[in-house]
Amino acid sequence: MVNTTRAPGTPGSGGTVGSAGPALRADAARNRERVLEAAAQVFAERGLDATLNDVAERAGLGVGTVYRRFPNKESLVEALFADRIDELMALAVEAVGHPDPWEGFVYFLERSLARQVIDRGLRDVLLHSGFGSHHVAEARDRLTPMVTELIERAQAGGHLRGDLVAMDVLMLVKMVGSVADYVGDDAPELWRRYLALLLDGLVTDRSSISSLGKPPSPETVERAMLRRE
Amino acid sequence: MVNTTRAPGTPGSGGTVGSAGPALRADAARNRERVLEAAAQVFAERGLDATLNDVAERAGLGVGTVYRRFPNKESLVEALFADRIDELMALAVEAVGHPDPWEGFVYFLERSLARQVIDRGLRDVLLHSGFGSHHVAEARDRLTPMVTELIERAQAGGHLRGDLVAMDVLMLVKMVGSVADYVGDDAPELWRRYLALLLDGLVTDRSSISSLGKPPSPETVERAMLRRE
DNA sequence: AACCAAGTGGAGCTACCCACTCCGCTTCCT
DNA sequence: AGGAAGCGGAGTGGGTAGCTCCACTTGGTT
Secondary structure (H helix, E strand, C coil), rough: CCCCCCCCCCCCCCCCCCCCCCCCCCCHHHHHHHHHHHHHHHHHHHHHHCCCHHHHHHHHCHHHHHHHCCCCCCHHHHHHHHHHHHHHHHHHHHHHHHCCCHHHHHHHHHHHHHHHHHHHHHHHHHHHCCCHHHHHHHHHHHHHHHHHHHHHHHHHCCCCCCCCCHHHHHHHHHHHHHHCCCCCCCCHHHHHHHHHHHHHHHHHCCCCCCCCCCCCCEEEEEEHCCCCC | CCCCCCCCCCCCCCCCCCCCEEECCCHHHHHHHHHHHHHHEEEHHHHCCHHHHHHHHHHCHHHHHHHHHCHHHHHHHHHHHHHHHHHHHHHHHHHHHCHHHHHHHHHHHHHHHHHHHHHHHHHHHHHCCCCHHHHHHHHHHHHHHHHHHHHHHHHHHHCECCCCHHHHHHHHHHHHHHHCCCCCCCCCCCCHHHHHHHHHHECCCCCCCCCCCCEEEEEEEEHHHHHCC
Protein backbone atom coordinates (compact mmCIF):
# COMPACT_ATOMS: atom_id res chain seq x y z
CA MET A 1 0.00 0.00 0.00
CA VAL A 2 1.28 3.38 -0.93
CA ASN A 3 1.72 5.97 1.71
CA THR A 4 -0.88 8.53 0.87
CA THR A 5 -0.85 10.24 4.17
CA ARG A 6 1.94 12.59 3.32
CA ALA A 7 0.49 15.89 2.30
CA PRO A 8 2.00 16.70 -1.05
CA GLY A 9 3.29 20.12 -0.39
CA THR A 10 3.77 20.15 3.33
CA PRO A 11 7.16 21.17 4.52
CA GLY A 12 9.57 18.36 5.17
CA SER A 13 7.14 15.78 3.87
CA GLY A 14 9.57 13.02 2.94
CA GLY A 15 12.45 14.30 4.91
CA THR A 16 14.35 14.31 1.66
CA VAL A 17 12.50 16.90 -0.33
CA GLY A 18 13.75 20.21 0.80
CA SER A 19 11.31 22.77 -0.46
CA ALA A 20 8.14 23.68 1.29
CA GLY A 21 5.54 24.84 -1.15
CA PRO A 22 1.93 25.42 -1.97
CA ALA A 23 -0.41 22.50 -2.29
CA LEU A 24 -0.34 20.50 -5.49
CA ARG A 25 -2.90 21.04 -8.14
CA ALA A 26 -5.57 18.35 -8.11
CA ASP A 27 -4.34 16.61 -11.25
CA ALA A 28 -0.78 16.74 -10.04
CA ALA A 29 -1.69 15.10 -6.76
CA ARG A 30 -3.54 12.41 -8.65
CA ASN A 31 -0.57 11.78 -10.85
CA ARG A 32 1.73 11.61 -7.88
CA GLU A 33 -0.34 8.75 -6.58
CA ARG A 34 -0.23 7.07 -9.94
CA VAL A 35 3.51 7.31 -9.98
CA LEU A 36 3.77 5.73 -6.55
CA GLU A 37 1.45 2.92 -7.50
CA ALA A 38 3.23 2.25 -10.75
CA ALA A 39 6.60 2.34 -9.00
CA ALA A 40 5.37 -0.12 -6.41
CA GLN A 41 4.31 -2.51 -9.13
CA VAL A 42 7.32 -2.14 -11.36
CA PHE A 43 9.88 -2.36 -8.59
CA ALA A 44 8.09 -5.30 -7.07
CA GLU A 45 8.20 -7.16 -10.34
CA ARG A 46 11.60 -6.25 -11.67
CA GLY A 47 13.52 -4.95 -8.72
CA LEU A 48 15.32 -1.67 -8.43
CA ASP A 49 16.99 -2.10 -11.79
CA ALA A 50 13.79 -0.93 -13.38
CA THR A 51 14.17 2.57 -14.71
CA LEU A 52 12.00 5.57 -14.00
CA ASN A 53 11.04 5.45 -17.66
CA ASP A 54 9.53 2.05 -16.94
CA VAL A 55 7.69 3.53 -14.01
CA ALA A 56 6.42 6.44 -16.07
CA GLU A 57 5.22 4.13 -18.79
CA ARG A 58 3.40 1.94 -16.32
CA ALA A 59 1.79 5.02 -14.83
CA GLY A 60 0.74 6.23 -18.26
CA LEU A 61 2.71 9.42 -17.74
CA GLY A 62 5.83 11.03 -19.09
CA VAL A 63 9.17 10.74 -17.35
CA GLY A 64 9.18 14.45 -16.82
CA THR A 65 6.15 14.16 -14.62
CA VAL A 66 7.84 11.59 -12.49
CA TYR A 67 10.90 13.77 -12.07
CA ARG A 68 8.77 16.78 -11.25
CA ARG A 69 7.49 14.99 -8.14
CA PHE A 70 10.62 13.09 -7.17
CA PRO A 71 13.91 14.82 -7.81
CA ASN A 72 15.65 11.55 -8.54
CA LYS A 73 15.27 7.83 -8.48
CA GLU A 74 16.58 7.44 -4.98
CA SER A 75 14.00 9.76 -3.48
CA LEU A 76 11.23 7.80 -5.13
CA VAL A 77 12.64 4.54 -3.88
CA GLU A 78 12.94 5.95 -0.42
CA ALA A 79 9.41 7.29 -0.41
CA LEU A 80 8.23 3.85 -1.42
CA PHE A 81 10.19 1.68 0.92
CA ALA A 82 10.38 3.69 4.10
CA ASP A 83 7.15 2.30 5.44
CA ARG A 84 7.85 -1.14 4.07
CA ILE A 85 10.84 -1.24 6.35
CA ASP A 86 8.80 -0.05 9.27
CA GLU A 87 6.40 -2.88 8.59
CA LEU A 88 9.26 -5.31 9.02
CA MET A 89 9.97 -3.80 12.40
CA ALA A 90 6.35 -4.22 13.35
CA LEU A 91 6.61 -7.82 12.26
CA ALA A 92 9.53 -8.38 14.58
CA VAL A 93 7.65 -6.80 17.47
CA GLU A 94 4.70 -9.01 16.76
CA ALA A 95 6.94 -12.08 16.58
CA VAL A 96 8.56 -11.30 19.89
CA GLY A 97 5.11 -11.12 21.42
CA HIS A 98 4.17 -14.55 20.15
CA PRO A 99 3.21 -16.91 22.99
CA ASP A 100 5.38 -19.74 21.66
CA PRO A 101 8.98 -18.55 21.26
CA TRP A 102 9.88 -21.00 18.54
CA GLU A 103 6.73 -20.27 16.59
CA GLY A 104 7.49 -16.59 16.93
CA PHE A 105 10.91 -17.11 15.45
CA VAL A 106 9.58 -19.12 12.56
CA TYR A 107 6.79 -16.66 12.06
CA PHE A 108 9.23 -13.81 11.66
CA LEU A 109 11.41 -15.64 9.17
CA GLU A 110 8.49 -16.90 7.20
CA ARG A 111 6.63 -13.63 7.02
CA SER A 112 9.55 -11.41 6.23
CA LEU A 113 10.67 -13.76 3.50
CA ALA A 114 7.17 -13.91 2.09
CA ARG A 115 7.24 -10.15 1.72
CA GLN A 116 10.55 -10.18 -0.04
CA VAL A 117 9.40 -12.87 -2.40
CA ILE A 118 6.39 -10.85 -3.40
CA ASP A 119 8.42 -7.70 -3.72
CA ARG A 120 11.70 -7.96 -5.49
CA GLY A 121 12.34 -4.29 -4.92
CA LEU A 122 12.14 -4.79 -1.19
CA ARG A 123 14.71 -7.56 -1.43
CA ASP A 124 16.98 -5.25 -3.37
CA VAL A 125 16.58 -2.54 -0.79
CA LEU A 126 17.26 -4.84 2.12
CA LEU A 127 19.89 -7.12 0.74
CA HIS A 128 21.72 -5.29 -1.98
CA SER A 129 21.87 -1.82 -0.56
CA GLY A 130 22.77 1.02 -2.77
CA PHE A 131 19.55 2.89 -2.35
CA GLY A 132 18.49 4.12 1.00
CA SER A 133 21.41 2.38 2.59
CA HIS A 134 21.23 4.90 5.35
CA HIS A 135 17.64 3.99 6.14
CA VAL A 136 18.36 0.32 5.82
CA ALA A 137 21.41 0.38 8.03
CA GLU A 138 19.47 2.24 10.63
CA ALA A 139 16.60 -0.22 10.37
CA ARG A 140 19.06 -3.05 10.74
CA ASP A 141 20.37 -1.52 13.91
CA ARG A 142 16.90 -1.24 15.32
CA LEU A 143 16.03 -4.73 14.18
CA THR A 144 19.05 -6.52 15.57
CA PRO A 145 18.05 -6.37 19.24
CA MET A 146 14.61 -7.64 18.36
CA VAL A 147 16.06 -10.56 16.48
CA THR A 148 18.43 -11.25 19.29
CA GLU A 149 15.52 -11.46 21.68
CA LEU A 150 13.62 -13.64 19.26
CA ILE A 151 16.55 -16.01 19.17
CA GLU A 152 17.24 -16.04 22.85
CA ARG A 153 13.65 -16.75 23.71
CA ALA A 154 13.55 -19.63 21.25
CA GLN A 155 16.79 -20.96 22.63
CA ALA A 156 15.60 -20.66 26.20
CA GLY A 157 12.51 -22.57 25.16
CA GLY A 158 14.80 -25.35 24.08
CA HIS A 159 13.69 -25.44 20.48
CA LEU A 160 16.40 -23.44 18.75
CA ARG A 161 19.99 -24.58 18.62
CA GLY A 162 22.17 -22.58 20.93
CA ASP A 163 24.89 -21.50 18.54
CA LEU A 164 22.77 -19.25 16.38
CA VAL A 165 23.18 -15.49 16.64
CA ALA A 166 21.23 -12.51 15.33
CA MET A 167 23.64 -11.90 12.49
CA ASP A 168 22.98 -15.37 11.21
CA VAL A 169 19.36 -14.55 10.62
CA LEU A 170 20.23 -11.93 8.05
CA MET A 171 22.43 -14.38 6.25
CA LEU A 172 19.75 -17.03 6.32
CA VAL A 173 17.27 -14.60 4.87
CA LYS A 174 19.72 -13.79 2.15
CA MET A 175 20.22 -17.47 1.41
CA VAL A 176 16.56 -18.25 1.07
CA GLY A 177 16.03 -15.01 -0.79
CA SER A 178 18.60 -16.08 -3.36
CA VAL A 179 16.40 -18.98 -4.21
CA ALA A 180 13.13 -17.11 -4.15
CA ASP A 181 11.06 -15.36 -6.75
CA TYR A 182 12.82 -16.55 -9.84
CA VAL A 183 10.06 -18.58 -10.80
CA GLY A 184 7.12 -16.29 -11.02
CA ASP A 185 4.02 -18.32 -11.63
CA ASP A 186 6.09 -21.40 -12.10
CA ALA A 187 6.86 -22.41 -8.56
CA PRO A 188 6.21 -19.37 -6.42
CA GLU A 189 6.34 -21.26 -3.17
CA LEU A 190 9.51 -23.16 -3.80
CA TRP A 191 11.45 -21.05 -1.33
CA ARG A 192 9.39 -22.55 1.46
CA ARG A 193 10.94 -25.89 0.72
CA TYR A 194 14.38 -24.56 1.41
CA LEU A 195 13.31 -22.56 4.38
CA ALA A 196 11.87 -25.75 5.82
CA LEU A 197 15.16 -27.51 5.20
CA LEU A 198 17.03 -24.76 6.97
CA LEU A 199 14.62 -24.74 9.87
CA ASP A 200 15.15 -28.45 10.28
CA GLY A 201 18.81 -27.62 10.65
CA LEU A 202 18.03 -25.03 13.27
CA VAL A 203 15.69 -26.99 15.43
CA THR A 204 16.97 -29.12 18.26
CA ASP A 205 14.16 -31.60 18.25
CA ARG A 206 14.41 -33.95 15.33
CA SER A 207 11.23 -35.82 16.05
CA SER A 208 9.25 -33.14 14.27
CA ILE A 209 10.89 -33.19 10.85
CA SER A 210 9.27 -30.86 8.35
CA SER A 211 7.42 -32.15 5.39
CA LEU A 212 8.68 -30.49 2.25
CA GLY A 213 6.46 -29.45 -0.59
CA LYS A 214 6.82 -30.53 -4.16
CA PRO A 215 10.42 -30.61 -5.39
CA PRO A 216 11.40 -28.34 -8.29
CA SER A 217 11.26 -29.50 -11.86
CA PRO A 218 14.43 -29.41 -13.96
CA GLU A 219 12.93 -26.52 -15.90
CA THR A 220 12.38 -24.54 -12.76
CA VAL A 221 15.94 -25.12 -11.69
CA GLU A 222 17.19 -24.22 -15.13
CA ARG A 223 15.35 -20.95 -14.93
CA ALA A 224 16.56 -20.31 -11.42
CA MET A 225 20.14 -20.75 -12.53
CA LEU A 226 19.74 -18.34 -15.38
CA ARG A 227 18.92 -15.44 -13.14
CA ARG A 228 21.76 -13.26 -12.17
CA GLU A 229 20.75 -12.39 -8.72
CA MET B 1 38.69 -24.83 -28.32
CA VAL B 2 38.98 -22.22 -30.98
CA ASN B 3 42.17 -20.44 -31.66
CA THR B 4 41.82 -17.43 -33.84
CA THR B 5 39.90 -16.01 -36.69
CA ARG B 6 42.51 -14.03 -38.50
CA ALA B 7 45.63 -15.89 -37.71
CA PRO B 8 45.19 -19.60 -37.71
CA GLY B 9 47.58 -21.30 -35.45
CA THR B 10 47.90 -23.55 -32.52
CA PRO B 11 50.25 -23.70 -29.64
CA GLY B 12 53.00 -26.17 -30.05
CA SER B 13 53.50 -26.12 -26.32
CA GLY B 14 49.95 -26.25 -25.06
CA GLY B 15 48.99 -29.73 -26.02
CA THR B 16 45.41 -28.73 -25.38
CA VAL B 17 44.49 -28.85 -29.01
CA GLY B 18 45.27 -31.02 -31.91
CA SER B 19 44.66 -29.01 -35.01
CA ALA B 20 45.55 -27.39 -38.28
CA GLY B 21 47.53 -24.24 -38.91
CA PRO B 22 51.05 -23.02 -38.37
CA ALA B 23 52.44 -22.90 -34.89
CA LEU B 24 52.38 -19.67 -32.93
CA ARG B 25 55.50 -17.66 -32.69
CA ALA B 26 57.34 -18.25 -29.43
CA ASP B 27 56.44 -14.90 -27.91
CA ALA B 28 52.84 -15.24 -28.99
CA ALA B 29 52.52 -18.63 -27.35
CA ARG B 30 54.00 -17.22 -24.19
CA ASN B 31 51.57 -14.34 -24.21
CA ARG B 32 48.67 -16.66 -24.79
CA GLU B 33 49.55 -18.42 -21.58
CA ARG B 34 49.84 -15.12 -19.80
CA VAL B 35 46.40 -14.17 -20.97
CA LEU B 36 44.94 -17.40 -19.67
CA GLU B 37 46.63 -17.01 -16.34
CA ALA B 38 45.56 -13.42 -15.97
CA ALA B 39 42.03 -14.29 -16.99
CA ALA B 40 41.92 -17.08 -14.44
CA GLN B 41 42.96 -14.67 -11.72
CA VAL B 42 40.77 -11.78 -12.72
CA PHE B 43 37.66 -13.84 -13.29
CA ALA B 44 38.23 -15.72 -10.07
CA GLU B 45 38.42 -12.48 -8.13
CA ARG B 46 35.78 -10.39 -9.78
CA GLY B 47 33.62 -12.81 -11.69
CA LEU B 48 32.69 -12.69 -15.32
CA ASP B 49 31.82 -9.03 -15.12
CA ALA B 50 35.49 -8.25 -15.37
CA THR B 51 36.35 -6.87 -18.79
CA LEU B 52 38.97 -8.13 -21.19
CA ASN B 53 40.72 -4.83 -20.63
CA ASP B 54 41.10 -5.89 -17.02
CA VAL B 55 42.49 -9.19 -18.15
CA ALA B 56 44.92 -7.52 -20.53
CA GLU B 57 46.11 -5.16 -17.87
CA ARG B 58 46.65 -7.99 -15.42
CA ALA B 59 48.58 -9.86 -18.06
CA GLY B 60 50.71 -6.80 -18.79
CA LEU B 61 49.56 -6.85 -22.42
CA GLY B 62 47.37 -4.78 -24.67
CA VAL B 63 43.74 -5.66 -25.30
CA GLY B 64 44.56 -6.20 -28.94
CA THR B 65 46.79 -9.08 -28.00
CA VAL B 66 44.04 -10.71 -26.05
CA TYR B 67 41.63 -10.40 -28.94
CA ARG B 68 44.23 -11.76 -31.36
CA ARG B 69 44.19 -15.04 -29.47
CA PHE B 70 40.56 -15.18 -28.48
CA PRO B 71 38.06 -13.78 -30.94
CA ASN B 72 35.75 -12.63 -28.17
CA LYS B 73 35.15 -12.75 -24.48
CA GLU B 74 33.01 -15.83 -24.61
CA SER B 75 35.65 -17.93 -26.30
CA LEU B 76 38.14 -16.97 -23.62
CA VAL B 77 35.70 -17.81 -20.88
CA GLU B 78 34.95 -21.10 -22.48
CA ALA B 79 38.60 -21.98 -22.92
CA LEU B 80 39.07 -21.26 -19.24
CA PHE B 81 36.13 -23.05 -17.76
CA ALA B 82 35.69 -26.09 -19.94
CA ASP B 83 38.05 -28.17 -17.86
CA ARG B 84 36.88 -26.63 -14.60
CA ILE B 85 33.51 -28.10 -15.37
CA ASP B 86 35.03 -31.46 -16.18
CA GLU B 87 36.73 -31.35 -12.81
CA LEU B 88 33.36 -31.07 -11.19
CA MET B 89 32.27 -34.18 -13.01
CA ALA B 90 35.35 -35.97 -11.76
CA LEU B 91 34.45 -34.82 -8.28
CA ALA B 92 31.03 -36.37 -8.57
CA VAL B 93 32.50 -39.62 -9.79
CA GLU B 94 34.88 -39.64 -6.89
CA ALA B 95 32.07 -38.90 -4.45
CA VAL B 96 29.94 -41.72 -5.78
CA GLY B 97 32.89 -44.02 -5.21
CA HIS B 98 33.22 -43.00 -1.59
CA PRO B 99 32.85 -45.98 0.77
CA ASP B 100 30.43 -44.14 3.07
CA PRO B 101 27.44 -42.87 1.07
CA TRP B 102 26.64 -39.99 3.38
CA GLU B 103 30.24 -38.88 3.52
CA GLY B 104 30.36 -39.07 -0.25
CA PHE B 105 27.36 -36.80 -0.49
CA VAL B 106 28.81 -34.28 1.92
CA TYR B 107 32.17 -34.51 0.23
CA PHE B 108 30.66 -33.55 -3.09
CA LEU B 109 28.74 -30.58 -1.72
CA GLU B 110 31.65 -29.37 0.30
CA ARG B 111 34.26 -29.68 -2.40
CA SER B 112 32.24 -28.24 -5.23
CA LEU B 113 31.24 -25.29 -3.08
CA ALA B 114 34.82 -24.76 -2.02
CA ARG B 115 35.78 -24.42 -5.66
CA GLN B 116 33.07 -21.91 -6.33
CA VAL B 117 34.02 -19.87 -3.32
CA ILE B 118 37.58 -19.65 -4.49
CA ASP B 119 36.54 -18.87 -8.03
CA ARG B 120 33.80 -16.34 -8.49
CA GLY B 121 34.00 -16.79 -12.22
CA LEU B 122 33.18 -20.44 -11.88
CA ARG B 123 30.13 -19.55 -9.83
CA ASP B 124 29.04 -17.17 -12.51
CA VAL B 125 29.48 -19.79 -15.18
CA LEU B 126 27.59 -22.43 -13.26
CA LEU B 127 24.88 -20.43 -11.62
CA HIS B 128 24.26 -17.38 -13.71
CA SER B 129 24.50 -18.71 -17.20
CA GLY B 130 25.06 -16.37 -20.05
CA PHE B 131 28.45 -17.61 -21.07
CA GLY B 132 28.98 -21.12 -22.18
CA SER B 133 25.43 -21.94 -21.30
CA HIS B 134 25.58 -24.71 -23.84
CA HIS B 135 28.52 -26.32 -22.10
CA VAL B 136 26.98 -25.81 -18.71
CA ALA B 137 23.61 -27.21 -19.64
CA GLU B 138 25.30 -30.24 -21.08
CA ALA B 139 27.42 -30.63 -17.98
CA ARG B 140 24.32 -30.36 -15.86
CA ASP B 141 22.71 -33.13 -17.82
CA ARG B 142 25.71 -35.34 -17.31
CA LEU B 143 25.92 -34.41 -13.66
CA THR B 144 22.31 -35.02 -12.74
CA PRO B 145 22.40 -38.82 -12.83
CA MET B 146 25.53 -38.80 -10.72
CA VAL B 147 23.91 -36.59 -8.12
CA THR B 148 20.82 -38.74 -8.17
CA GLU B 149 22.94 -41.75 -7.42
CA LEU B 150 24.76 -39.85 -4.71
CA ILE B 151 21.45 -39.02 -3.11
CA GLU B 152 19.92 -42.43 -3.45
CA ARG B 153 22.91 -44.13 -1.94
CA ALA B 154 22.89 -41.75 1.01
CA GLN B 155 19.18 -42.29 1.46
CA ALA B 156 19.54 -46.05 1.25
CA GLY B 157 22.22 -45.75 3.91
CA GLY B 158 19.62 -44.12 6.12
CA HIS B 159 21.49 -40.91 6.67
CA LEU B 160 19.86 -38.59 4.17
CA ARG B 161 16.22 -37.59 4.41
CA GLY B 162 14.11 -39.30 1.81
CA ASP B 163 12.40 -36.33 0.25
CA LEU B 164 15.46 -34.77 -1.32
CA VAL B 165 15.94 -34.97 -5.07
CA ALA B 166 18.80 -34.18 -7.43
CA MET B 167 17.36 -30.84 -8.46
CA ASP B 168 17.45 -29.73 -4.86
CA VAL B 169 21.19 -30.06 -4.77
CA LEU B 170 21.63 -27.37 -7.38
CA MET B 171 19.38 -25.08 -5.45
CA LEU B 172 21.25 -25.77 -2.25
CA VAL B 173 24.51 -24.99 -3.94
CA LYS B 174 23.05 -21.76 -5.17
CA MET B 175 21.86 -20.89 -1.70
CA VAL B 176 25.18 -21.45 -0.03
CA GLY B 177 26.92 -19.81 -2.95
CA SER B 178 24.85 -16.69 -2.41
CA VAL B 179 26.41 -16.36 0.98
CA ALA B 180 29.92 -17.24 -0.03
CA ASP B 181 32.89 -15.22 -1.13
CA TYR B 182 31.68 -11.78 -0.25
CA VAL B 183 34.02 -11.51 2.41
CA GLY B 184 37.39 -11.94 0.89
CA ASP B 185 39.97 -12.15 3.62
CA ASP B 186 37.41 -11.16 6.15
CA ALA B 187 35.58 -14.42 6.80
CA PRO B 188 36.44 -16.70 3.90
CA GLU B 189 35.08 -19.80 5.56
CA LEU B 190 31.78 -18.40 6.68
CA TRP B 191 29.89 -20.33 4.04
CA ARG B 192 30.78 -23.54 5.85
CA ARG B 193 28.70 -22.40 8.77
CA TYR B 194 25.62 -22.25 6.62
CA LEU B 195 26.41 -25.41 4.77
CA ALA B 196 26.62 -27.12 8.14
CA LEU B 197 23.25 -25.71 9.10
CA LEU B 198 21.74 -27.00 5.89
CA LEU B 199 23.33 -30.39 6.30
CA ASP B 200 21.82 -30.63 9.75
CA GLY B 201 18.51 -30.10 8.06
CA LEU B 202 19.23 -32.86 5.59
CA VAL B 203 20.44 -35.51 7.93
CA THR B 204 18.03 -37.91 9.55
CA ASP B 205 20.07 -38.56 12.63
CA ARG B 206 19.97 -35.64 15.02
CA SER B 207 22.38 -37.10 17.53
CA SER B 208 25.30 -35.88 15.44
CA ILE B 209 24.56 -32.18 15.30
CA SER B 210 27.24 -30.17 13.56
CA SER B 211 29.37 -27.72 15.42
CA LEU B 212 29.34 -24.41 13.67
CA GLY B 213 32.35 -22.20 13.32
CA LYS B 214 32.61 -18.63 14.48
CA PRO B 215 29.51 -16.56 13.74
CA PRO B 216 29.83 -13.53 11.46
CA SER B 217 30.53 -10.08 12.81
CA PRO B 218 28.09 -7.28 12.06
CA GLU B 219 30.66 -5.78 9.72
CA THR B 220 30.92 -9.01 7.79
CA VAL B 221 27.17 -9.16 7.43
CA GLU B 222 27.05 -5.53 6.44
CA ARG B 223 29.51 -6.22 3.69
CA ALA B 224 27.68 -9.34 2.60
CA MET B 225 24.48 -7.38 2.22
CA LEU B 226 26.12 -4.75 0.11
CA ARG B 227 27.05 -7.16 -2.62
CA ARG B 228 24.70 -7.43 -5.48
CA GLU B 229 24.99 -11.05 -6.25
C1' DA C 1 -14.00 34.04 -20.15
C1' DA C 2 -9.66 35.14 -19.69
C1' DC C 3 -5.41 34.51 -17.85
C1' DC C 4 -1.19 32.33 -16.35
C1' DA C 5 1.39 29.58 -13.12
C1' DA C 6 1.53 24.87 -12.53
C1' DG C 7 1.80 20.86 -14.76
C1' DT C 8 2.90 17.67 -18.67
C1' DG C 9 5.18 14.67 -22.33
C1' DG C 10 8.80 12.67 -24.29
C1' DA C 11 12.61 13.62 -27.40
C1' DG C 12 17.05 14.05 -26.48
C1' DC C 13 21.21 15.25 -23.69
C1' DT C 14 25.06 13.57 -20.94
C1' DA C 15 27.79 10.50 -18.99
C1' DC C 16 29.29 6.07 -18.58
C1' DC C 17 30.54 1.42 -19.75
C1' DC C 18 32.22 -2.32 -22.37
C1' DA C 19 33.09 -5.41 -26.31
C1' DC C 20 35.73 -5.07 -29.91
C1' DT C 21 38.71 -2.90 -34.08
C1' DC C 22 42.44 -0.55 -36.45
C1' DC C 23 46.85 0.49 -37.73
C1' DG C 24 51.57 2.28 -37.08
C1' DC C 25 55.17 0.18 -34.88
C1' DT C 26 58.06 -3.88 -33.00
C1' DT C 27 59.75 -8.57 -32.76
C1' DC C 28 60.77 -13.07 -34.17
C1' DC C 29 62.54 -16.23 -37.34
C1' DT C 30 64.34 -17.80 -41.45
C1' DA D 1 67.79 -8.41 -44.05
C1' DG D 2 63.17 -8.91 -45.04
C1' DG D 3 58.66 -9.67 -44.19
C1' DA D 4 55.05 -11.96 -41.83
C1' DA D 5 53.38 -12.37 -37.28
C1' DG D 6 52.56 -10.06 -33.35
C1' DC D 7 51.75 -6.03 -30.43
C1' DG D 8 49.72 -1.83 -27.91
C1' DG D 9 46.20 0.94 -26.76
C1' DA D 10 43.60 4.90 -28.45
C1' DG D 11 39.43 4.89 -30.56
C1' DT D 12 34.78 3.31 -32.32
C1' DG D 13 30.16 1.73 -32.00
C1' DG D 14 26.44 0.55 -29.54
C1' DG D 15 23.93 0.26 -25.54
C1' DT D 16 21.96 2.02 -21.18
C1' DA D 17 20.15 4.75 -17.68
C1' DG D 18 19.49 9.02 -15.20
C1' DC D 19 17.92 13.22 -15.93
C1' DT D 20 16.72 17.95 -18.39
C1' DC D 21 14.35 21.13 -21.38
C1' DC D 22 10.80 23.49 -23.34
C1' DA D 23 6.70 23.95 -26.38
C1' DC D 24 2.36 22.87 -25.22
C1' DT D 25 -1.89 21.89 -22.11
C1' DT D 26 -4.74 22.40 -17.98
C1' DG D 27 -6.73 23.82 -13.53
C1' DG D 28 -8.34 27.13 -10.81
C1' DT D 29 -8.73 31.88 -9.66
C1' DT D 30 -10.38 36.31 -10.66
